Amino acid sequence: MPNVLLLPELREMLAVGDEPALQAVVNELHPATVADFSEGLDVDETWRLLAHAPIDRQAEVLTFYPPPKQVEMVDGAGREAMARLLEEMPHDDRVDLLKRLDDEVVESLLPLVTKADRADIRRLLSYPEDSVGAVMTTDYASLSADVTVGEAISQLRRQAPEKETIYYVYVVDEERRLIGFVSLRDLILAKPNARVADVMHRDVICARIDEDREAVARKLAEYDFLALPVVDDQHRLVGIVTFDDVADVLEAEVTEDFHLTAAVAPLARGYGQTNPWALYRRRVGWLVVLVFVNLVSSGVIAAYEETLQAAIALAFFLPLLIDSGGNTGSQAATLIVRALATGEIGVGQWLRVVVKELAVGTALGATMAAASFALGAFRGGVEVGLIVGISMLGIVVLTNLIGVLLPFVLTRLRFDPAVASSPLITTVADAAGLFLYFTIATWVIGLMGPLQPV
Amino acid sequence: MPNVLLLPELREMLAVGDEPALQAVVNELHPATVADFSEGLDVDETWRLLAHAPIDRQAEVLTFYPPPKQVEMVDGAGREAMARLLEEMPHDDRVDLLKRLDDEVVESLLPLVTKADRADIRRLLSYPEDSVGAVMTTDYASLSADVTVGEAISQLRRQAPEKETIYYVYVVDEERRLIGFVSLRDLILAKPNARVADVMHRDVICARIDEDREAVARKLAEYDFLALPVVDDQHRLVGIVTFDDVADVLEAEVTEDFHLTAAVAPLARGYGQTNPWALYRRRVGWLVVLVFVNLVSSGVIAAYEETLQAAIALAFFLPLLIDSGGNTGSQAATLIVRALATGEIGVGQWLRVVVKELAVGTALGATMAAASFALGAFRGGVEVGLIVGISMLGIVVLTNLIGVLLPFVLTRLRFDPAVASSPLITTVADAAGLFLYFTIATWVIGLMGPLQPV
Numbered sequence: 046m047p048n049v050l051l052l053p054e055l056r057e058m059l060a061v062g063d064e065p066a067l068q069a070v071v072n073e074l075h076p077a078t079v080a081d082f083s084e085g086l087d088v089d090e091t092w093r094l095l096a097h098a099p100i101d102r103q104a105e106v107l108t109f110y111p112p113p114k115q116v117e118m119v120d121g122a123g124r125e126a127m128a129r130l131l132e133e134m135p136h137d138d139r140v141d142l143l144k145r146l147d148d149e150v151v152e153s154l155l156p157l158v159t160k161a162d163r164a165d166i167r168r169l170l171s172y173p174e175d176s177v178g179a180v181m182t183t184d185y186a187s188l189s190a191d192v193t194v195g196e197a198i199s200q201l202r203r204q205a206p207e208k209e210t211i212y213y214v215y216v217v218d219e220e221r222r223l224i225g226f227v228s229l230r231d232l233i234l235a236k237p238n239a240r241v242a243d244v245m246h247r248d249v250i251c252a253r254i255d256e257d258r259e260a261v262a263r264k265l266a267e268y269d270f271l272a273l274p275v276v277d278d279q280h281r282l283v284g285i286v287t288f289d290d291v292a293d294v295l296e297a298e299v300t301e302d303f304h305l306t307a308a309v310a311p312l313a314r315g316y317g318q319t320n321p322w323a324l325y326r327r328r329v330g331w332l333v334v335l336v337f338v339n340l341v342s343s344g345v346i347a348a349y350e351e352t353l354q355a356a357i358a359l360a361f362f363l364p365l366l367i368d369s370g371g372n373t374g375s376q377a378a379t380l381i382v383r384a385l386a387t388g389e390i391g392v393g394q395w396l397r398v399v400v401k402e403l404a405v406g407t408a409l410g411a412t413m414a415a416a417s418f419a420l421g422a423f424r425g426g427v428e429v430g431l432i433v434g435i436s437m438l439g440i441v442v443l444t445n446l447i448g449v450l451l452p453f454v455l456t457r458l459r460f461d462p463a464v465a466s467s468p469l470i471t472t473v474a475d476a477a478g479l480f481l482y483f484t485i486a487t488w489v490i491g492l493m494g495p496l497q498p499v
Numbered sequence: 500m501p502n503v504l505l506l507p508e509l510r511e512m513l514a515v516g517d518e519p520a521l522q523a524v525v526n527e528l529h530p531a532t533v534a535d536f537s538e539g540l541d542v543d544e545t546w547r548l549l550a551h552a553p554i555d556r557q558a559e560v561l562t563f564y565p566p567p568k569q570v571e572m573v574d575g576a577g578r579e580a581m582a583r584l585l586e587e588m589p590h591d592d593r594v595d596l597l598k599r600l601d602d603e604v605v606e607s608l609l610p611l612v613t614k615a616d617r618a619d620i621r622r623l624l625s626y627p628e629d630s631v632g633a634v635m636t637t638d639y640a641s642l643s644a645d646v647t648v649g650e651a652i653s654q655l656r657r658q659a660p661e662k663e664t665i666y667y668v669y670v671v672d673e674e675r676r677l678i679g680f681v682s683l684r685d686l687i688l689a690k691p692n693a694r695v696a697d698v699m700h701r702d703v704i705c706a707r708i709d710e711d712r713e714a715v716a717r718k719l720a721e722y723d724f725l726a727l728p729v730v731d732d733q734h735r736l737v738g739i740v741t742f743d744d745v746a747d748v749l750e751a752e753v754t755e756d757f758h759l760t761a762a763v764a765p766l767a768r769g770y771g772q773t774n775p776w777a778l779y780r781r782r783v784g785w786l787v788v789l790v791f792v793n794l795v796s797s798g799v800i801a802a803y804e805e806t807l808q809a810a811i812a813l814a815f816f817l818p819l820l821i822d823s824g825g826n827t828g829s830q831a832a833t834l835i836v837r838a839l840a841t842g843e844i845g846v847g848q849w850l851r852v853v854v855k856e857l858a859v860g861t862a863l864g865a866t867m868a869a870a871s872f873a874l875g876a877f878r879g880g881v882e883v884g885l886i887v888g889i890s891m892l893g894i895v896v897l898t899n900l901i902g903v904l905l906p907f908v909l910t911r912l913r914f915d916p917a918v919a920s921s922p923l924i925t926t927v928a929d930a931a932g933l934f935l936y937f938t939i940a941t942w943v944i945g946l947m948g949p950l951q952p953v
Contacts, residue, residue: 074702077722202687211684212666229683230665233656248528266746268531271725288742292720295746299753300837306757307833307921308826316838317848321858328830328859329866332895335826336870342818354811357804364796364929367818371825372762372789372922376782379761383754384770394771404775405782412783416790441786467761467921468826475818 051082059093071098071106080109088121101206104133107142113318115142119150128157131166135209137182137290140169169284177252177261180294181275181284186214188241190224195237201229213272215282216245223249223274223282251276254283261286262294263388302386305463306379308335335468341476342367349483356496358425359486362417362433363479369413369437370444370478371471377402377448378466385452385462395453399446406445414438428496432489436482443481444474505536513547525552525560534563542575555660558587561596567772569596573604582611585620589663591636591744594623623738631706631715634748635729635738640668642695644678649691655683667726669736670699677703677728677736705730708737715740716748756840759917760833762789789922795930796821803937810950812879813940816871816887817933823867823891824898824932825925831856831902832920839906839916849907853900860899868892882950886943890936897935898928 058066071079071094083091083106095103107115107130119127119142131139131154143151143166155163165183172178186208188197201211214232216225225245235244251274252261265273265286275284301311308331312319319327346353353359381398384390390398417437422430448470452462490496512520525533525548537545537560549557561569561584573581573596585593585608597605597620609617619637626632640662642651655665668686670679679699689698705728706715719727719740729738755765762785766773773781800807807813835852838844844852871891876884902924906916944950 075704075722078702078704198687205684205688211687229687230659233652233665233683234659248532250529250532266743268529269743271742288725289720289723291746292749295749296841300841303757303760303833303837306760307829309830309834315841315843316834317844321855321862324834324855324859325862328827329863332823332826332830332863332867333870336819336823336867336874339819339822340874342822343815346814346817350811350814353814354808357808360800360804360807360814361797363800363817364821364933365790365793367821368793368796368922368926368929369786369790371925372786373782375761375921376763376786379757380763380770380778383757387750387754387769389769390771401775401778405778408775408779409783409786413786413790416787420790420794467829468822471825471925472822475822479818 048081049085052085055083055086055094056090059090064097067094067097071095072102076102076105077109079106084110084114088117091118092121100129101133104130108134108138112141112145112314116145119146124154124157128154131158132162135182136165136169136184137180137209140166140179143170172254175258176254177256177258177275177286178254178284180258180262180290181286182209183284184209185272185274185282185285186211187217187221187282188214188227190216190218190240190242190245192241193237194232194235194239194241194244197227197241198232198237201232209285209287210272213270213285215249215274215285216241217282220279221281223251223276223280225249226274249274252286253278258294259298262291262298266291266295302382302461302463305461306382306466308332308464308468331468335472338469338472339475342472342479345476345479345483349479349487352483352487352490356486356490358429358496359432359482361424362421362429362436363482365417365420366433366436366440366482367475367478370440370474373406373409373441374444374448374451374470374474375467377406377445378451378470381449381452382462382466385456392453392456395450398453399449402445402449403442406442409445410438410441413441425496428489428493431493432482432486435489436478436485439481439485440474440478443477444470447473447477502535503539506539509537509540509548510544513544518551521548521551525549526556530556530559531563533560538564538568542571545572546575554583555587558584562588562592566595566599566768570599573600578608578611582608585612586616589636590619590623590638591634591663594620594633597624626708629712630708631710631712631729631740632708632738634712634716634744635740636663637738638663639726639728639736639739640665641671641675641736642668642681644670644672644694644696644699646695647691648686648689648693648695648698651681651695652686652691655686663739663741664726667724667739669703669728669739670695671736674733675735677705677730677734679703680728682725703728706740707732712748713752716745716752720745720749756836756915756917759915760836760920762786762918762922785922789926792923792926793929796926796933799930799933799937803933803941806937806941806944810940810944812883812950813886813936815878816875816883816890817936819871819874820887820890820894820936821929821932824894824928827860827863827867827895828898828902828905828924828928829921831860831899832905832924835903835906836916836920839910846907846910849904852907853903856899856903857896860896863899864892864895867895879950882943882947885947886936886940889943890932890939893935893939894928894932897931898924901927901931 083094095106107118184207186201186204188200205211212229214227215223216227218224225247226249227241227245231244250268254275254277261273265288272285272287274282275286277283304311310327312327414434414437418430418434421433451470455462455464537548549560561572638661640655640658642654655668659665666683668681669677670681672678679701680703681695681699685698704722708729708731715727719742726739726741728736729740731737758765764781766781868888868891872884872888875887905924909916909918
């Protein structure tokens with residue numbers, strides 16, 4: 046959401062042409078702050094504001110706008126101006142921007158940027174969306190192993206303005222194969238006449254260009270690195286992934302998990318940018334599939350139709366029992382899905398988890414059974430209380446177990462354990478719950494005789 | 500999960516006392532890799548392995564073990580050895596470790612560490628768990644404004660071994676008030692005889708010591724900073740939060756959101772470390788509350804008991820209709836909860852979202868109605884088909900709307916929108932769905948006459 050706090054002041058400055066104030070705003074605040082304050086301006090106003098900064102600063106601010114505003118800004122700028130900006134933007138950010146533009150716009154811009162930038166853009170655009178190639182950047186700092194530390198620092202000083210980071214420097218041989226890495230901290234601490242080969246780390250943790258972006262983001266976070274080098278199949282350095290991409294990638298993956306859990310197919314863009322028709326398509330598939338899964342529950346009801354008609358009071362507790370089963374199962378499934386996603390438990394530990402959850406489920410079932418017995422007895426006497434209470438105990442223990450096991454089974458079958466976990470559990474829990482309820486009702490009625498009319 | 504790949508080799512090296520190999524493993528691999536490979540060793544073996552590294556390296560490896568292993572390691576080491584390790588650990592990591600130990604153990608260790616470290620530990624331990632104080636570290640690099648760039652780099656060189664990062668350096672006045680910040684990149688690029696005051700940034704984005712840790716982590720990620728300074732109420736620098744804490748904090752918050760969504764109260768520790776009794780307490784509250792919310796559905800059934808008894812074929816479609824409502828509502832609620840959590844939409848946009856979702860809901864409802872009409876007609880003729888189809892259309896449109904509105908209402912009432920969203924929606928959707936179903940059934944039966952027995 047745009048920050049509207051300073052919009053009136055900014056518009057006033059633009060209206061009266063207060064050059065010193067405009068220059069101060071654009072050049073002295075952090076670029077993210079400039080973007081935050083100016084997001085609410087229209088495209089034309091924003092460009093007039095940015096014109097008060099040098100082009101590299103303009104490019105920096107541009108990367109901090111939300112994607113839809115970036116696209117609008119491109120439409121508003123001349124193609125020539127935009128090409129100059131693209132040359133100044135960090136290599137990963139400009140590709141992210143170009144991916145959101147129409148192909149025709151991209152094709153009309155590319156001939157205007159330098160040949161080297163054009164080749165770089167085309168290469169980065171070619172990697173699949175979920176691979177590390179799609180989030181990495183190519184503006185990394187590199188050195189050869191045979192220079193001295195003093196020379197290395199001078200080289201970094203020259204490279205600094207164009208590089209995403211100079212705090213991690215990668216050491217490559219003549220064929221650009223990755224042979225080591227050295228941090229600026231190591232260089233600062235080393236003797237200036239030492240050779241880079243002697244101070245560099247040779248055990249470099251790196252990512253392969255075709256690796257999954259989530260796996261690489263997790264690796265980066267696990268090792269507390271600022272950046273991770275990315276290599277091709279011949280171990281040649283092709284890019285780096287930096288720490289600031291981790292939060293973005295993990296957030297996108299978490300959103301996907303949340304959506305999967307609720308049986309929504311992953312959205313390509315944010316909710317705000319997805320049109321109703323696309324939303325419909327992401328949701329309808331699972332809803333229709335679940336209708337058919339639900340026919341199992343209907344089958345159980347059909348099988349016990351006479352029992353239900355003879356003891357219609359049982360219908361009163363139907364929603365309560367099947368929902369409690371669904372809720373218990375969702376809780377259990379969510380706990381396990383999340384613990385599996387964070388790597389906190391492994392698939393191999395399923396038996397230990399099941400034993401633990403048998404204890405939890407029994408305790409939950411006993412509490413719920415006591416509450417249901419009271420409700421049932423109050424509504425229809427002790428017999429109904431017993432039917433409802435015993436059913437509740439069985440349903441909670443059973444659905445809890447189903448909720449625990451489903452994510453392990455899905456993982457084993459090579460599905461994402463989050464897939465539709467909540468609705469699928471609810472639906473499976475319903476069928477199981479109904480079956481238990483009618484079985485127990487038939488059994489208790491057999492023992493104690495027909496129910497009293499309520 | 501421990502990596503068991505190299506366990507046999509490590510045990511063999513320990514058994515035959517292969518000193519060079521053990522030294523190479525502990526000293527030449529990344530500390531995270533050492534921790535990963537040795538996690539499966541028992542406490543005694545792990546200490547024998549670590550003994551082959553200097554104490555600062557031991558401390559580094561220790562921080563990469565999962566928390567339960569860290570606690571076991573402390574129990575296995577002598578108190579004297581542990582006190583030395585604590586002095587070497589990063590200030591935030593050692594406090595995280597101490598928080599997991601019994602109070603008695605902590606109190607027996609503290610007298611053995613130096614006075615300065617002891618005071619630092621006690622201060623960091625005193626901040627509330629959700630505040631930025633609980634994740635920040637106090638081993639930051641700082642300078643005064645009147646030194647030259649050359650002198651600043653020499654000072655950093657001296658400070659480097661003990662600091663969490665030297666890439667961001669904070670500039671403070673005599674009272675330790677934060678007046679600026681400068682990156683090592685700025686220092687490297689500046690002339691050695693320039694003054695820090697002339698190259699530092701004065702517009703410093705910082706966090707207040709009592710701010711929420713999630714808000715600060717998001718700020719750090721938004722600005723792509725390596726670290727954010729933390730100040731007290733007199734703007735004195737008291738610590739820094741670093742980029743590597745962002746992923747941890749956001750992951751913890753996301754887990755909390757997942758659990759809330761499924762009506763599980765947030766766990767204090769990971770699932771694996773939470774005992775059954777604690778799990779029971781986190782889950783039972785909402786389950787029992789939802790039993791009572793469910794009585795509304797029971798009430799609807801009670802009101803239509805005669806209709807149901809007279810047309811028992813309607814029971815067949817009960818689970819299908821109420822589950823479809825719950826599933827649709829969960830999908831909608833999850834989309835909105837997540838979009839609100841990532842800041843992608845704001846509370847003020849509720850009307851636009853409702854209009855959009857009316858379109859989506861109608862399209863979903865029409866599709867589901869067609870499928871249900873076919874099922875109903877197949878099972879009980881056109882009349883049943885019409886009842887089930889029209890009900891499904893109404894239920895899907897209505898529950899979709901409830902799912903969209905509930906997160907906005909919860910936010911407005913100052914609850915977390917994720918609270919119990921899935922089960923709460925399911926339960927509310929049930930009651931609404933049952934009511935619609937019976938109303939429509941009564942209406943259609945009134946128009947077309949009693950249902951044929953199936």
